[in-house]
Amino acid sequence: MKRTFSVIIATCNRQELVFQAIDSVLEQTFKDYEIIVVDDGSSAEIKDKIKTNYGKAIRLVESNMQGSARAYQHGVSVATGRYVAFLDDDDLYLPWTLATYHRIIQDLSSPPVVLGSLSYKWDDNRDISTSHSPGEIHVRKFKDFLAKDVTTGTMSQSRIVMQKAVFDDLHREKQEEPFILNDYHLVLLAGVCGPCVIVKSPTTALYRQHPTQATKNVEKMSRGILQLVEYLRGSASRSRRLDRYAYLGGPVKEWFRKAVDAQHPELAIKLLVNGWPMMAAATARKLLVQFRRPTNLQILSMEKRHSKVDL
Numbered sequence: 001m002k003r004t005f006s007v008i009i010a011t012c013n014r015q016e017l018v019f020q021a022i023d024s025v026l027e028q029t030f031k032d033y034e035i036i037v038v039d040d041g042s043s044a045e046i047k048d049k050i051k052t053n054y055g056k057a058i059r060l061v062e063s064n065m066q067g068s069a070r071a072y073q074h075g076v077s078v079a080t081g082r083y084v085a086f087l088d089d090d091d092l093y094l095p096w097t098l099a100t101y102h103r104i105i106q107d108l109s110s111p112p113v114v115l116g117s118l119s120y121k122w123d124d125n126r127d128i129s130t131s132h133s134p135g136e137i138h139v140r141k142f143k144d145f146l147a148k149d150v151t152t153g154t155m156s157q158s159r160i161v162m163q164k165a166v167f168d169d170l171h172r173e174k175q176e177e178p179f180i181l182n183d184y185h186l187v188l189l190a191g192v193c194g195p196c197v198i199v200k201s202p203t204t205a206l207y208r209q210h211p212t213q214a215t216k217n218v219e220k221m222s223r224g225i226l227q228l229v230e231y232l233r234g235s236a237s238r239s240r241r242l243d244r245y246a247y248l249g250g251p252v253k254e255w256f257r258k259a260v261d262a263q264h265p266e267l268a269i270k271l272l273v274n275g276w277p278m279m280a281a282a283t284a285r286k287l288l289v290q291f292r293r294p295t296n297l298q299i300l301s302m303e304k305r306h307s308k309v310d311l
Contacts, residue, residue: 002080003080004081004102005082006036006083009038010038010089011038013043017090018050019050019053021090021092025093027095032102033085033098035054035059036079069182084167085101085160085161086157087158088157093206094202094206100204101116110163112162112193112194112195113196115160115197116158116160116199118156118203120206134201136301139200139297139300140197142197143194143195144193144196145191155184155251156183156207158205159204159205160187162190170190181227184224188231188232191240219264222255226270229248229271232248245282246278246282249281249282252275252278256268
């Protein structure tokens with residue numbers, strides 16, 4: 001029987017973090033899901049502990065150290081859910097996360113792409129399993145992701161929910177090298193798949209700070225942005241190119257500044273020279289949006305199927 005969600009967690013040698021990520025899914029109030037843990041090269045000891053701790057509660061598959069992008073693709077390939085919901089092994093779901101996504105799917109005609117809400121400010125010592133479910137869900141629905149007229153903040157794989165059929169279509173016959181920032185690449189790839197629903201509240205994923213976090217590596221992140229810049233300027237679809245440029249302009253500007261602050265002048269210069277068209281497009285898009293009426297915020301009830309629009 002097909003599940004509503006396949007929650008896919010990619011991990012490599014981060015036992016404590018991945019255990020907490022799995023537990024956060026098992027604590028969901030909405031129960032129609034499967035958990036697929038894709039191990040991308042952990043030690044045999046850690047893999048044995050995952051199997052021992054969770055048994056049949058999860059499906060453990062191996063990806064043989066191909067990187068997180070390939071790991072997530074492998075997870076989707078064995079998924080049985082109508083929707084795939086991603087979770088990085090160092091992030092957490094809230095108890096109401098899947099219930100929130102399910103309500104959006106029911107009330108808003110099964111959108112192909114949903115982007116959840118990310119929070120950085122949660123106290124790690126707080127027991128999230130005792131948190132109360134929110135009564136309302138605040139969302140905006142756009143023609144597609146590239147048509148959004150609001151800022152979305154930091155991208156994370158843990159925010160992305162997508163129809164499995166859409167993910168499969170996007171990756172059919174593609175032999176591209178894996179992207180360092182596979183989350184940004186995925187939303188760019190799915191940018192014209194619509195409608196797209198963006199959650200304003202409640203928070204659906206917790207982004208945790210820790211010493212091994214990829215965003216602490218300025219050199220790696222800058223190289224990831226440069227890879228996306230090259231992708232947009234080269235082989236990426238020409239459809240809605242200016243919108244794609246405008247979306248990437250914010251990250252280019254952010255990591256240009258961080259490269260300067262971290263005293264990586266060579267990376268900063270490369271970001272500026274190669275990424276200035278994206279920054280220019282982002283500035284132009286920001287000015288244009290100021291003259292438009294913003295998309296209405298829709299308010300969905302967590303308990304009922306009807307929705308209302310906050311004018």
